Amino acid sequence: MSVRDLTVLGSASAVPTKSRNHNGYLLRWDGHGVLFDPGEGTQRQMAHAGVSANDVTWICVTHFHGDHCLGVPGIVQRIARDGVEHPVDAAFPASGRQYWERLRHATAFRDTDVIRERPVSGERMALDTGDAPFxxxxxxxxxxxxxxxxxxxxxDGVTMLPAELGARGVGGPLIRRLQEEGRVTxxxxxxxxxxxxxxxxxGQKVAFVMDTRxxxxxxxLADGVDMLVIESTFLNQDAALATEYGHLTAAQAGEVAALSGVRHLVLTHFSERYPADDEKRFVxxxxxxxxxxxxxVHDLDRIPMPQRRLT
Known part of the structure; x- marks a missing residue:
């Protein structure tokens, strides 16, 4: 059975709190698992969430600030320890390769050869996903x-129209042939x-946007997506700090979602400066x-993808 959902492993920003772990997000997609920004403690959070190293097929690091990557050593070593046999592709900024190498080989352990590095460079880059369904x-x-x-x-796929098929005398095995070949007699x-x-x-679309102005x-990234997972580190009262530090406010996240035609807006990456009572202000x-x-979001939330658009 295919599953498409987002498991939130952590939702804090630079400083974890008693209720929010460092970042970590596992997007499960039809048997694949894309792990975004594993921060410190991600390995343990995965255990709490009921997901494992075997669920991970991609690791995507947005940048090399600690709250977005200090969990890499634990994830890599867990992949090795659990004997994960399938390839795990690792995307990260090519300019930070030295940090990737330090994290990838942070301690002594019996290594694994399943991790395939996919360094990212330039303004935009398409990654080779092989036979993945995305x-x-x-x-x-x-x-x-x-x-x-x-x-x-x-x-994109196609939705068959039963009434049109029936009107044209197409049924049974002919429907499959029509889908595969584009025409039948x-x-x-x-x-x-x-x-x-x-x-x-x-086709369904997801965007993952972390630390940025x-x-x-x-x-x-956000244009027309079904789900936008986006940092909202600051409230509007601190918009100047957000710009200075290279972050977004909740208001800016909402504006992006509105202008981009997003269906479901997912707010995360909250500064520790705000108490829990301020959550309603972000929304x-x-x-x-x-x-x-x-x-x-809160840690260990599981958010399903929105219902598919029919047309």
């Missing part, structure tokens, strides 16, 4: 150190094309601009 692209963001956001997309000798009996089914990269500021679904 594409994955990286886009440069605006932060004091080089940082990238990621966008996962499922290719019915027993009555009629040629029927796929376009006559189907409509395009948009507002920039073209944020908008490009209020985001919802002032964005009228769609908003989730303010």
């Amino acid at each position: 594409t994955l692209a990286a886009r440069r963001l605006s932060h004091p150190v080089e940082a990238y956001g990621y966008r996962l997309e499922e290719p 019915t027993p009555e000798g009629r040629t029927v094309t796929l376009d006559e009996c189907s409509v395009t089914r948009p 507002l920039c073209d990269g944020v908008r490009e 209020a500021e985001a919802s002032a601009a964005f009228a769609g679904d908003i989730t303010l």
Whole structure:
């Protein structure tokens, strides 16, 4: 059975708190698992969430600030210890390779050869996902150190229209042939094309945007996605600090979602300066601009993908 959801392993920013671990997000997608920004403590959080190293097929690091990567050593060593046999691709900014190497080989352990490095460079880059049921692209963001956001997309498919199939005498095995070949000839000798009996089914899309100021990269990543997982480190009262440190406010996250046609806005990466009572203020500021679904995450939340668009 295919599963598509986001497991939140941590949702703090630079400083973890008693209720929020450093970052960590596992996107499960039809048997694949994309682990974004494993911060300190991610390995233990995975145990609490009921997911394992065997669920991970990609590790995507946005940048090399500690709250986004200090969990890499534990994840790598757990992959080795658990004997994960499938390839695990690791995407990270190429400019930070020295930090990747330090994290990848942080301690003495029996190593694994399943990790395949996929360094990211340039303004935008498409990553080779092989036979995975999605594409994955990286886009440069605006932060004091080089940082990238990621966008996962499922290719468009088709939705068959039973009434049109019936009207044209297409049934049984002919339907599968029509889907595979694009046209069939019915027993009555009629040629029927796929376009006559189907409509395009948009593929689902997810964007993952961490530490950044507002920039073209944020908008490009967010454009038309079903789920936008985005940092909202600051409230609007601290917008100047957000810009100085290279972060977003909840209000800016809401504005991006509204302008980009996002369906579900997921807020995370909260500064420790705000008490738990301020959570409703983050939602209020985001919802002032964005009228769609908003989730303010907590550690160990599991957020399903929105229902698929039919057309």
